[in-house]
Amino acid sequence: MIGAVVAASSATVLAAPAAGLLGYRQLRRAANARRLRITNPHGIDESGFARIGGIDQWVSIRGDDRSNPVMLEIHGGPGVSNLPYNPRTRAWERHFTVVRWDMRGAGRTFDRGGPAGQGELTLDRLCRDAVEVTDHIRARLGVAQVVLVANSFGSFVGLRLARNHPERYSAYVGTDQNINAGGRERTAYHALLDRLRTAGKSKELAAVTTIGPDRATWTGAQWSRFHKLVAAADPLTLDTIKTVVLGSLLTSPRHTLRDLRSQPKAMTFSEPLALQSTAIDEWLEGTTFAMPFFIFQGAHDVITPPAAAKRFFDDVSAPVKEFALIADASHFASFRHPDRFLDLMLTKVGPAITRPSSQLATDGRGRPERS
Structure with missing residues (x-):
């Protein structure tokens, strides 16, 4: 949910002195390209455009063994592709077939059609697209269900998929999980006020107070301003943006400098989606899920x-449900500590998706029993 922060930071990096930066980038890209090679004859490394929701959308499928469970990742932002994180999450592909999809308004899908070629840009349209992508993957890989992993802004889409289409997914995993409550959820807002008061940041405090706590009333500019202030007031978040987010963008072997320059444009274009999400009330939309449910x-x-x-x-x-915290992590937790996230996937999610449905607890009427 901090696309505006990443966009500003990306612009700064791309404007930096070229010689040293490009030399470092060349070395790291070469190392990451070697890291990404899939040599197992039972593996898969495919990427390209699929016709989803009436437009061409980019889908990547990678894994060392096609017999592994399939993980479909719903990226955040809005407008922020997860493809640059492939080298950081290479170990995931030894245990899962990882599917990364650039939704409309993001990544290579945005590059393909530009602003005019993205079609309808609404949360409902993203959810319909995600169902199409899911069915595309199920058919391509010959599986009945996939593990749904939703990041940040993508968790709004992920929760709706899990509620409304349980037959397609073997488990829901939310990370950087967003929770809106129709304007009642204000934890991040009040925590920012406290940090700014403690730090004596009177100018920033006045700006946040002027924005106000009700996200449903925010303009796009206020949404961007708030998230910039949140990130700037937290050293761990800033470090993560610098080392994990921008580091991954800069050293991705499958992204050119032109690709990097387009990402801030995609995030700005997709910003209206963030405003649409402010009206969501997750409790009203439903708290019952007919599948194992995890938040990391x-x-x-x-x-x-x-x-x-x-x-x-x-x-x-x-x-089945379980909640776990990833230590020494702010936002982008799964990418800052991909090894810890993988361990949770293997020890918590793995056993749940391999249990026969008859072993899952029910309330006696075929409905999931509350854990």
């Missing part, structure tokens, strides 16, 4: 606070 959140996430995610989690009814 950064312990120090100031963008999507774990306390808010935990409140929703506590009210969730699911056959």
Whole structure:
């Protein structure tokens, strides 16, 4: 949910002195290209455009063994592709076939059609696209269900998919999990006020106070301003943006400098989606899920606070559910510590998706029993 922050930071990096930066980039890209090679004859490394929702949308499928469970990732932003993180998450592909999709308004899908070629840009349209992508993947890989992993802004889409299409997904995993409550959820706002008061940042405090706590009333400019202030007031978030987010963008072997320059444009274009999300009330949309349900959140996430995610989690009814914190992580927790995230996927999610449905607890009427 901090596309505006990443956009500003990306512009700064691309404007930096070229010689040293480009030399470093060349070395790291070469190393990452070697890291990404899939040599197992049972593996898969495919990427290209699929016709989804009436437009061409980019889908990447990677994994060392096609017999592994399939993980479909719903990226955040809005407008921020997860493809640059492939080298950081290479170990995931030894245990899962990882599908990354650039939704309309993001990444290579945005580059393909430009602003005029993205069609309808609404949350409902993204959800319909995601169902089409899911069915495309199920057919391509010959699987009945996939593990749904939703990041940040993508978790708004992910929760709706999990509620409304349980037959397609073997589990829901939210990370950097967003929870909106029709304007009632204000944890991040009040925490920012407290940090700014403690730091004596009177100018920034006045700006946040002027914006106000009700996200439903924010303009696009206020949404961007708020998230810039949240990130700037937290050293761990700033470090993560610098080392993980921008580092991944800069050293991705499958992205050119032109690709990097287009990302801020995609995020700005997709910003209206963030405003649409402010009206969501996750409790009204539903807390019952007919699949294993997991949230793995950064312990120090100031963008999507774990306390808010935990409140929703506590009210969730699911056959299996578990909440876990990732230490030394703010937002982008799964990418800052991909090894810890993978461990959670293997030890928590893995056993749940391999249990026969008859072993999942029910309430006696075929409905999931509350955990």
